[in-house]
Amino acid sequence: MVDHGRSAEPVMQLQDLTPFGVGGRRLCFTHPEDLGKCVKVARQDERATVRMNRKTLIPAHWRRKYDNNADELHQLTYLFDRIGSVAAQHLPRCYGMHPTDLGPGLVLDLVRDRDGQISRSLRELLSNNYPPETFRDAFDELGEFLLKHVVLTRALLDHNLVAQEREDGTWRLYLIDGYGDRAWLPLASWSRSLGRSKVQRRLDEAWGRFEKLWRQGGVSRQLVETSSWGQGFLNHRG
Numbered sequence: 094m095v096d097h098g099r100s101a102e103p104v105m106q107l108q109d110l111t112p113f114g115v116g117g118r119r120l121c122f123t124h125p126e127d128l129g130k131c132v133k134v135a136r137q138d139e140r141a142t143v144r145m146n147r148k149t150l151i152p153a154h155w156r157r158k159y160d161n162n163a164d165e166l167h168q169l170t171y172l173f174d175r176i177g178s179v180a181a182q183h184l185p186r187c188y189g190m191h192p193t194d195l196g197p198g199l200v201l202d203l204v205r206d207r208d209g210q211i212s213r214s215l216r217e218l219l220s221n222n223y224p225p226e227t228f229r230d231a232f233d234e235l236g237e238f239l240l241k242h243v244v245l246t247r248a249l250l251d252h253n254l255v256a257q258e259r260e261d262g263t264w265r266l267y268l269i270d271g272y273g274d275r276a277w278l279p280l281a282s283w284s285r286s287l288g289r290s291k292v293q294r295r296l297d298e299a300w301g302r303f304e305k306l307w308r309q310g311g312v313s314r315q316l317v318e319t320s321s322w323g324q325g326f327l328n329h330r331g
Contacts, residue, residue, distance in 0.1 A: 105193040107132065113211055113329050116270070117321060118161050123211075123331065124200065130188065131203040133162060134195045162199040166190065168272035169201075176242045183238050183267055204267050206258040212267075215303060216251035216325035220311025225303045228256055231264040232303075236296045243288040245274040245281055249299035251306060252325025 107122050114121035115136075124130035169187040173180045185202035192198070204212040215228065235254075238244070246268065253270040274282050274291070281291040306312070316322040 102192055105132065105191055105198060107134065107198070108194045111328055113327050113331070114325075115328070116324050120195070122198075123203065129203055129205070131201055132191065132193065132198040133165075133201065134193055134198045135160075135162065137195070162190065162197060165270070165272065166199055172242075172244060172272065176244075180242070183235050183265070184244075184272075185267060185269060201269075204255045204257050204269070207260045208258075210330040211327060212255045212257045213327060213330075214252050214325035215254045215256055215266075216306070216312060216322075217327065218256055219251060219303060219307050220313075220326075225300070225307050228264055228266065228303075231256065231266045232296075232300065235266040235268070236292075239292050239296070240289055243285055243292060244268075244272075245288060245291060246295055247271040247273070247275055249295050251303060 105125060107125070110122050110125065112120040112122050113131075119133045119135055122132045122134070124132050166187055166189065169184060172184060173186070181202070185204065188200040190197050191200050206212050218228075219225065239246070248271070249268070250271060253268060255267045255269050257265045257267060259265055281288040312322045312326075317326050
């Protein structure tokens with residue numbers, strides 16, 4: 094093989110860093126060289142997600158082959174190609190895969206508040222005395238965006254929505270996971286009218302869940318520490 098002088102891409106060092114977020118399948122780190130970006134890598138521990146222990150028609154060893162990073166890269170690339178740069182108002186820009194000492198890492202924009210700290214999820218904020226109405230305008234703005242561009246998602250879950258506090262004190266919501274239509278027969282992807290109807294259902298269902306979570310007092314510290322409800326709570330905001 095001829096070497097044309099291109100050096101191999103350097104391996105990003107994450108192993109000694111503390112992830113700011115731990116999901117069911119992935120760890121999220123602040124990019125070591127760019128505080129405006131994050132890096133998502135697959136979890137390697139055996140109990141990577143509670144979902145893996147559930148009995149389903151699909152064997153667990155097959156489900157583990159699903160690559161969240163590859164799917165997110167595909168979905169975000171498609172959405173930005175289709176919608177254009179306006180997508181960055183509510184979706185993180187994606188900068189591709191990068192080798193790390195924990196395996197392939199997906200590099201994305203990292204949402205930060207006006208004070209420079211990492212923005213928190215709706216799950217964390219609703220569990221810390223922020224009532225749902227605080228985010229009503231931001232949610233409506235997100236809904237208008239999703240409907241206008243027919244951005245199909247799975248359920249709009251509170252731990253996949255990050256609320257950014259902006260300079261003027263208002264909030265903006267970003268969807269950081271759960272993109273795409275997972276229907277076996279994706280009719281909503283083929284028809285704009287069906288797609289908009291599905292988006293509206295997702296929005297209606299989501300707001301009801303947020304209000305219910307608030308009425309129940311949010312997620313307790315015990316659940317954060319002992320169950321998968323800890324997804325969406327930051328380990329640090331650096």
